[in-house]
Amino acid sequence: MKRIMSIFCVLCMSWSVSASAALTIEITQGLEGATPIAVVPFSGTGNEPENVAEIIAADLRSSGRFAPVSQDNMISRPVIPEQVRFPEWRTLGVEDLVIGTVESAGGDRYNIKFFMFDVYQSKKLLGFSVPTSRSSMRFDAHRISDLIYEKLTGTPGAFATRIAYVTDARRGNEREYKLQVSDFDGHNPKTILTSKEPLMSPAWSADGKQLAYVSFEDKKASIYSQNVMTAKRKKLVSFEGINGAPAWSPEGDRLALTLSRDGNPEIYIYTLSGGSLKRITRSPAIDTEPVWSPDGKILAFTSDRGGSPQIYKVSVNGGRAQRVTFEGKYNANADFSPDGKHLAVVHGESGRYRIAVLDIESGKMDILSDGRLDESPSFAPNGSMIIYATQKGDAGVLAAVSSDGRFRQQFTTSDGSVREPVWSSYVK
Amino acid sequence: MKRLISIIYLALITLVVNGCSSSGPTRNDAADVIDKGDAASSVAKPYDSSAIQPLSDPAATSLDSGKIIYFDFDSYNVDEAGRELIAAHANYLTTNPAARIRLEGHGDERGSREYNIGLGERRGQAVKRILELLNASPEQISIVSFGEEKPVDYGHNQDAWRQNRRVEIVYVDG
Secondary structure, eight states, X not given: OOOOEEOOOOOOXXXXXXXXXOOEEEEEEOOTTOEEEEEOOOBOOXXXXXXXXXXXXXXXXXXXXXXXXXXXXXXXXXXXXXXXXXXXXXXXXXXXXXXXXXXXXXXXXXXXXXXXXXXXXXXXXXXXXXXXXXXXXXXXXXXXXXXXXXXXXXXXXXXXXXXEEEEEEEETTEEEEEEEEEETTSOSOEEEEEESSOEEEEXXXXXXXXXXXXXXXXXXXXXXXXXXTTOOEEEEEOOSSOEEEEEEOTTSSEEEEEEXXXXXXXXXXXXXXTOOXXXXXXXXXXXXXXXXXXTSSEEEEEEOTTSSOEEEEEXXXXXXXXXXXXXXXXXXXXXXXXXXXXXXXXEEETTEEEXXXXXXXXXXXXXXXXXXXXXXXXXXXTSSEEEEEEEETTEEEEEEEETTSSOEEEEEOSSSEEEEEEEOOOOO | OXXXXXXXXXXXXXXXXXXXXXXXXXXXXXXXXXXXXXXXXXXXXXXXXXXXXOOSOHHHHTXXXXXXXXXXXXOOOOOHHHHHHHHHHHHHHHHOXXXXXXXXXXXXXXXXXXXXHHHHHHHHHHHHHHHHHTTXXXXXXXXXXXXXXXXXXXXXXXXXXXXXXXXXXXEEXX
16 A cells, blocks of 8 residues: 655755765674675666665665665566565575655655565555655755664664764964764864864764854963854953863753863863853863763763773762773773763873773773774764764874764774764754 | 073972962952844954054064963973073063063863863963063962863874974063
8 A cells, every 4th residue: 555654855955055975884893693785776867966766775774783785686666666576685695675756746856756665565554745845855865764774673673863073284384173064974064163273172962053162263272153154253261370161951941061270180060051060070180971861860071080081980069079981991981871870981001092982880891992083972862872082093083983983983084083072962 | 590590480480380270360350241232233244353462572682582472281380491582571560660571371172172172271371470570560460261162283183282282471462
């Protein structure tokens, strides 16, 4: 039966900013046992801007959970349900089949219709019509990948998301620091700020619309927030000393941050409406890199109060901090998993800095990355992957690893050194 | 003469620094909230950071030792060469009360970036304490930590890291 549901993905990306070199995903450590799936090329109008089936297949492959079969091996190329002959897909060993069409809806508008089938049960699993436009077709293809991923794995996909990161390039005697935003797969990169002085510590608001970051453009550190669509920005704090490590509360009404205005770095909570500040930590040590638990009740942060940097947690109402990491001499820059049960950290041991994940309850720590100077871990909003910064040759590059450490990929770019990736929440 | 003064200074510093753990400045500035409005048109342009130029530069005139103090790994201890250099700048600051400096603290690239901002500030504070013990006025000295964000050597090895763990003394228009 042709039961087509409609979803309204009204998303008008009005980037007012310049494009720049794209990041390209390269899978560096594969995953055995990935589910074979076929994404058949969608029939099109001939002038649509994106190859939707290719985007979906690349998304599914990049999750490490699926192995899309090559188009060359396909015996037929169905685009509507009536054309599907299940036995030939069974012969290919394919478990699931995705087919579809892209139709013109007049002007810049298009309609993507797609279906997914369980090949062994000869059963339709999904059928959607997705209205889209020239400029949003790629992002809507990511939304389709999200639907497919969720149907097959039971957890939401994280393809219709973005990453923010900082690049640093030499231009003659000067440095050029850029704050950039791209789709999760490195496509569609946009520079939202360029400066001759360092930019650092980008942090997404929960709604994926704002970035907070640190800029040294005034020859000192200040914290700004900026709307990534309109580029409208606002200086939030600029006290004497350190103004650093901003982190949005889950509700988006407050920022946890680090200030050294009282003599040494301490964690504060800054309320956006009114600009009030509440000091959370009180120790002569370096207290920095706060991050909110998903329920908004706890801050995890880095402190060297015990002699070397370790992760501690404290109530957002203040009070006594408790040490969380005990394994290894150096643990810093924590990020909470979306379920609040794990922390990704920079883990230093024998002169190597790698990304590790801590199970908060058991205290068990798993090292996931294999670099020497890895840093800045950030969970995907579905918890499936962690993006981080690593070194390739002399340049900084981004990499991602599945939360179980079995699947790894790298993002390559021609655009200088890349670092400090942060994964957005779902873009609404 | 200069040498004798240096020796006296060094003795004094060693004595006082070791027993001192002052937590630095406690001056609070009011929050500086500026709504840039439609900054969209200007954000894509690089910021002009050339406004700040060194004024009187004692390192170029009266000192051979320069303006950079180096530190060991994970350390804020100023060594003898560093103390000698700081003493010369303290001398200049006390005889030129209008002079202003910015201490720019830096670290090497290892470990997390914001934690390294904290380390860079500690190095700046160590230098500031010595300057103040030598009678430079706290009002003459500001500290900015750049952490690992502005390396002088972009290599990823011990030599590069040694060059990057530093405090730079920058004379500014007060």
